[in-house]
Amino acid sequence: MIPARGIPNYSVSVFHLTNHAFFKALPSSSAGSVIYAMSDEQDMRRMGGLASPLPSTYAMMLLGSLFLIGFPFLTGFYSKDAISEPAYTKYTISGNFAFWSGSVSVFFTPYYSFRLLSLTFLAPTNSFKRDILRCHEAPILMAIPLILLAFGSIFVGYLAKDMMIGLGTNFRANSLSMLPKNEILAESEFATPITIKLVPITFSILGAFTAYNVNLFANEVLFAFGTSTFGNGLYCFLNKRRFFDKVFNDFIVRSFLHFGYEVSFKALDKGAIEISGPYGISYTFRKLAKQIS
Numbered sequence: 001m002i003p004a005r006g007i008p009n010y011s012v013s014v015f016h017l018t019n020h021a022f023f024k025a026l027p028s029s030s031a032g033s034v035i036y037a038m039s040d041e042q043d044m045r046r047m048g049g050l051a052s053p054l055p056s057t058y059a060m061m062l063l064g065s066l067f068l069i070g071f072p073f074l075t076g077f078y079s080k081d082a083i084s085e086p087a088y089t090k091y092t093i094s095g096n097f098a099f100w101s102g103s104v105s106v107f108f109t110p111y112y113s114f115r116l117l118s119l120t121f122l123a124p125t126n127s128f129k130r131d132i133l134r135c136h137e138a139p140i141l142m143a144i145p146l147i148l149l150a151f152g153s154i155f156v157g158y159l160a161k162d163m164m165i166g167l168g169t170n171f172r173a174n175s176l177s178m179l180p181k182n183e184i185l186a187e188s189e190f191a192t193p194i195t196i197k198l199v200p201i202t203f204s205i206l207g208a209f210t211a212y213n214v215n216l217f218a219n220e221v222l223f224a225f226g227t228s229t230f231g232n233g234l235y236c237f238l239n240k241r242r243f244f245d246k247v248f249n250d251f252i253v254r255s256f257l258h259f260g261y262e263v264s265f266k267a268l269d270k271g272a273i274e275i276s277g278p279y280g281i282s283y284t285f286r287k288l289a290k291q292i293s
Contacts (some may be wrong), residue, residue: 007087007095015164016079022152023076027064027113029146033057033138034120039131044116049125053135058121060146065113067153069204070106075157082165084200085192103199110207118215 035042037054051058070080087099125132138146163169214222225231240246274280 007083007090007098009083009086011165011169012079012082012086015160016083018160018164019075019079019157022149022156023064023067023074026146026149026153027061027068027116029142029149030057030061030064031116033060033142033146036138036142037135038127039134041127041131044119046126046128047120048123048127049121049132050135051121053132054121054137056137056143057146058117060150061117061121063150063153065110065117068113069110069208070200071204072201073158075153075155078157078161080200082161085197088192088196099196103203106200106203107207107210110204111211114208114211115215118212123216 034047034050034054034057037050037057038047041047067074067076070076084099084102087095087102089095090098137143226235237243
């Protein structure tokens with residue numbers, strides 16, 4: 001949505017927001033169904049093997065993940081594709097930056113989505129026996145919203161595309177306006193080379209493939225890497241948010257706090273201002289009063 005606003009293409013941004021309401025809510029609600037089925041367990045590393053006892057929830061989570069990564073001809077595809085291609089055909093530095101940064105970041109969405117699927121539903125179970133024995137599908141009151149969200153995630157993008165962002169549509173003419181110089185006149189379906197069209201879907205497939213293989217078949221490799229010196233250092237670096245807070249606090253915040261206390265507070269407020277102000281005046285009058293008396 002933010003790159004679409006920066007191109008600028010406000011109608012596509014609102015269209016993606018509308019689609020996002022469906023295909024983001026579906027995996028989130030499916031996660032709630034899993035938590036309900038697993039007796040409030042929320043750590044997916046303590047799950048696994050739930051595809052068999054929770055087939056409907058697994059299907060909904062799989063559909064939600066496909067919608068989320070922009071799988072072709074599902075709701076997420078129509079709005080994400082409508083953002084990336086006009087960004088490329090903008091033929092500006094900002095447009096190309098929006099396209100390539102968005103395309104590369106597409107790798108991470110399928111990675112975490114399929115990592116969730118792998119650890120929760122496909123990997124060997126790592127749950128307590130009592131949780132597995134109590135595991136059950138969501139009741140009908142929880143299943144109905146999932147079905148409605150799945151229906152919207154499949155059809156809303158296709159049905160609403162021409163109405164909201166189609167050529168010549170005035171769907172939001174009374175609420176959104178754009179300067180003529182910012183209009184994207186190129187028809188992205190024909191102006192974008194086929195190789196460029198395939199870039200986002202390539203990164204999506206690569207991210208899903210990597211997550212599936214790494215989390216199901218490379219646990220020993222991951223453990224060895226995580227316990228190595230380099231892996232431990234990398235984990236510490238990322239876990240500490242690249243030490244941004246430490247650098248910011250030690251070199252910027254602490255300097256300002258020191259300046260504020262030593263200079264602003266002690267030297268000025270408690271020093272020059274008080275000596276030349278209320279303290280100095282009261283001291284002067286007190287001395288004069290003693291001398292007169």
